[in-house]
Amino acid sequence: MPTARQDDASQTSRLQRHDILFDQVKIGPKVAPNRFYQVPYGPGFGPIKPLTHALYRSIRAEGGWGVVSTGITDISVDSDELPTPTDRLWDAADARGLKAMVDGVHEHGSLAAIELGHMGSNSVTWESRWPAVGPSQLGSPLIPNTTPKAIEHSDIERIQADWVASATRAADNGFDVIYVYGSDSYLPSQFLSPFYNKRDDEYGGSLENRARFWLECIEAVRGAVGERCAVAVRIAADGMGPMGIDIDETLAFVRMADSMVDLWDINLGTDWDHDSGSSRFFAPGYQLEWSGRIREATSKPIVGVGRMTDPDQMVKIIESGVLDLIGGARPSIADPFLPNKIRDGKYEEIRECIGANHCTMRAIKGHLGCIQNATAGEEYRRGWHPESYAPVADGAQDALVVGAGPAGMECATVLGRRGVRVHLCDKAGALGGHIAWMSRLPGMSEWGRITTYRKLLLERLSEVELRLGSELTSEEAMNYGADIIVVATGAAWSKDGLNPFTHAAIPGADAEHVFRPEEVITLGAEFPGDKVIIFDTDNYLMAPVTAQHLASSGKDVEIITPYPSVGGVSDEMLEGPFTRAQLHENGVRMRTDTMVGSIGSNTVQTDYYGDEAEVAADAVVLVTQRLSDDRLFKELNAAGDARSKAGVKALYRVGDCVAPRLVSDVIFDGHRLAREIDTDEPATPLSFLRESRGVVA
Ligand SMILES: Cc1cc2nc3c(=O)[nH]c(=O)nc-3n(C[C@H](O)[C@H](O)[C@H](O)COP(=O)(O)O)c2cc1C
Numbered sequence: 001m002p003t004a005r006q007d008d009a010s011q012t013s014r015l016q017r018h019d020i021l022f023d024q025v026k027i028g029p030k031v032a033p034n035r036f037y038q039v040p041y042g043p044g045f046g047p048i049k050p051l052t053h054a055l056y057r058s059i060r061a062e063g064g065w066g067v068v069s070t071g072i073t074d075i076s077v078d079s080d081e082l083p084t085p086t087d088r089l090w091d092a093a094d095a096r097g098l099k100a101m102v103d104g105v106h107e108h109g110s111l112a113a114i115e116l117g118h119m120g121s122n123s124v125t126w127e128s129r130w131p132a133v134g135p136s137q138l139g140s141p142l143i144p145n146t147t148p149k150a151i152e153h154s155d156i157e158r159i160q161a162d163w164v165a166s167a168t169r170a171a172d173n174g175f176d177v178i179y180v181y182g183s184d185s186y187l188p189s190q191f192l193s194p195f196y197n198k199r200d201d202e203y204g205g206s207l208e209n210r211a212r213f214w215l216e217c218i219e220a221v222r223g224a225v226g227e228r229c230a231v232a233v234r235i236a237a238d239g240m241g242p243m244g245i246d247i248d249e250t251l252a253f254v255r256m257a258d259s260m261v262d263l264w265d266i267n268l269g270t271d272w273d274h275d276s277g278s279s280r281f282f283a284p285g286y287q288l289e290w291s292g293r294i295r296e297a298t299s300k301p302i303v304g305v306g307r308m309t310d311p312d313q314m315v316k317i318i319e320s321g322v323l324d325l326i327g328g329a330r331p332s333i334a335d336p337f338l339p340n341k342i343r344d345g346k347y348e349e350i351r352e353c354i355g356a357n358h359c360t361m362r363a364i365k366g367h368l369g370c371i372q373n374a375t376a377g378e379e380y381r382r383g384w385h386p387e388s389y390a391p392v393a394d395g396a397q398d399a400l401v402v403g404a405g406p407a408g409m410e411c412a413t414v415l416g417r418r419g420v421r422v423h424l425c426d427k428a429g430a431l432g433g434h435i436a437w438m439s440r441l442p443g444m445s446e447w448g449r450i451t452t453y454r455k456l457l458l459e460r461l462s463e464v465e466l467r468l469g470s471e472l473t474s475e476e477a478m479n480y481g482a483d484i485i486v487v488a489t490g491a492a493w494s495k496d497g498l499n500p501f502t503h504a505a506i507p508g509a510d511a512e513h514v515f516r517p518e519e520v521i522t523l524g525a526e527f528p529g530d531k532v533i534i535f536d537t538d539n540y541l542m543a544p545v546t547a548q549h550l551a552s553s554g555k556d557v558e559i560i561t562p563y564p565s566v567g568g569v570s571d572e573m574l575e576g577p578f579t580r581a582q583l584h585e586n587g588v589r590m591r592t593d594t595m596v597g598s599i600g601s602n603t604v605q606t607d608y609y610g611d612e613a614e615v616a617a618d619a620v621v622l623v624t625q626r627l628s629d630d631r632l633f634k635e636l637n638a639a640g641d642a643r644s645k646a647g648v649k650a651l652y653r654v655g656d657c658v659a660p661r662l663v664s665d666v667i668f669d670g671h672r673l674a675r676e677i678d679t680d681e682p683a684t685p686l687s688f689l690r691e692s693r694g695v696v697a
């Protein structure tokens with residue numbers, strides 16, 4: 001509960017109404033320096049990259065997050081998520097790795113938290129080759145082809161002993177807050193949920209019995225750490241479906257456990273998709289509808305989440321009394337310095353998360369990355385600090401950046417921050433490149449933050465001059481007077497249906513009724529026909545959002561794709577199921593495992609495992625693959641001597657005009673070049689530090 005103010009607001013340009021965010025909060029025996037709480041999330045570094053992990057977390061503490069947590073940290077050998085590396089506290093060696101994080105977080109005056117957990121029947125156990133364990137022998141709904149061993153009493157004793165051993169190690173290593181984590185369909189929630197738990201002993205049946213396993217774990221951990229640490233429990237306010245329990249049972253559980261718990265960390269759902277809800281489907285603060293009710297059952301401090309980046313919204317939530325601490329996972333990835341920027345009144349510098357969940361996809365695959373923050377995950381291995389930019393080694397130079405899409409904007413921003421005089425040009429009259437039209441598609445408005453954040457910075461950087469609305473020829477670019485030219489001219493969707501399945505154009509794609517996605521936006525109400533076929537070999541969001549746009553303007557839309565599901569790439573961004581449900585609700589048909597062989601005047605010819613058919617179509621949209629717009633780069637490259645004579649010392653290209661990629665990758669590319677513009681060979685990325693080097697002679 002609030003005790004005292006951490007700093008003096010009169011020393012800053014912070015709005016007084018935000019002062020409340022800088023109250024200290026007592027959490028059991030510990031005191032958080034403010035109300036900003038970096039909740040548990042796994043960046044995919046795991047025990048194999050302890051230094052990467054330590055610096056990553058300590059930078060969040062440096063940026064003002066008063067509590068900084070690990071992600072889920074496995075307590076037992078039958079709980080692991082490989083090939084996704086999660087944290088681990090199986091033994092003393094794991095503890096030593098995590099100690100570096102504790103020290104880094106403490107150095108900045110923040111509390112260090114550790115989320116101890118067990119995945120139960122949703123464990124992969126790829127490494128240990130033990131069977132997964134669950135309350136009952138029921139197949140995992142999250143990990144295909146996994147059926148657990150039904151937990152015996154000896155397993156309960158073993159797992160609870162592991163929890164105590166891990167908690168003791170964590171306390172010995174200086175962690176301030178110890179979780180007995182059960183949310184998100186992990187083992188304690190599995191016991192709590194009748195979906196997973198069909199036991200007929202004292203651990204199954206009534207809510208009291210289903211709660212027994214978790215309550216015993218909390219009691220054992222409390223007993224082990226005493227008042228050395230705060231004990232936190234993370235629980236989903238509502239399971240959001242049949243796999244979990246509803247808000248009423250959650251409230252009942254909170255009442256049962258409350259006397260042993262110092263902090264309640266509340267999130268949502270059992271499938272992660274509702275918890276890290278993407279901006280296409282969930283607005284900032286969306287979890288409050290459920291998490292806001294936990295106060296009914298406890299007067300202990302509560303932290304809640306839901307992509308909160310707006311200080312006014314945060315203040316409203318705190319003043320309403322439903323939360324005591326503002327939790328942030330993605331907001332802390334996108335802007336590790338969010339709390340300090342609010343503290344110092346630097347509101348315009350806040351790098352707001354756009355909720356596209358490239359972070360979840362990258363963490364699952366083994367190393368975090370972020371659209372808005374190219375430094376996320378690069379703090380240790382490349383030495384990139386999110387708010388610190390070394391001046392260029394060889395003094396001020398003039399750089400011409402051609403193309404003001406995501407990569408060009410990022411490159412220009414970082415070059416400007418490093419003291420390079422930058423001219424950022426684009427043939428379009430506004431910044432943003434393809435984000436300008438993409439963010440007008442349904443559910444995509446938060447993607448506009450890619451541009452708005454950088455626009456504010458670029459306009460404030462005295463080193464940067466914007467020249468928008470006129471296209472530069474290669475001649476003009478060469479003679480612009482720049483020492484360096486960076487081409488960032490982006491990419492465009494293929495016009496002729498070139499695709500990864502045939503590596504050839506689609507016959508008939510040159511007809512007038514065949515369009516590219518950007519033309520759907522440009523044409524607006526003029527888009528012809530009633531029945532529209534979208535042929536999708538991209539498998540990410542472009543086909544679904546285009547379909548959604550057309551369906552909402554009354555078209556009869558069908559997506560045809562050779563992939564087994566529409567929007568498959570979005571699954572790891574946690575929006576695949578919502579995408580397909582939304583299309584279904586809006587009458588968009590999805591024909592999967594099907595190729596389009598050719599396009600006729602009012603049909604497309606399809607092939608489903610050798611069965612050919614004709615499908616009616618008044619109009620066709622091709623979402624097949626993008627192609628780099630590298631004409632300017634090639635012309636400048638070919639100019640050779642003429643380019644040197646014009647005084648251009650170096651020519652580079654970044655982003656989609658090198659290879660069309662995810663926007664997180666092209667922003668990274670622009671950032672990387674600007675960070676390394678004064679190295680011997682800027683075009684080639686410097687090697688990065690690796691923590692696992694195999695056998696050392
Ligand atoms: C990359 C990533 C990894 C996550 N890993 C965990 C985890 O290990 N344990 C956990 O309890 N929640 C995890 N979460 C969920 C977050 O803690 C949080 O509940 C969710 O993202 C909603 O908060 P936000 O809107 O502030 O991101 C993860 C989220 C992200 C984005």
Ligand code: SF4
Pocket residue numbers: 330331333334352353354355356357358359360369370371372373
């Ligand atoms: S990748 Fe996207 S969703 Fe994740 S933190 Fe960055 S901006 Fe937010």
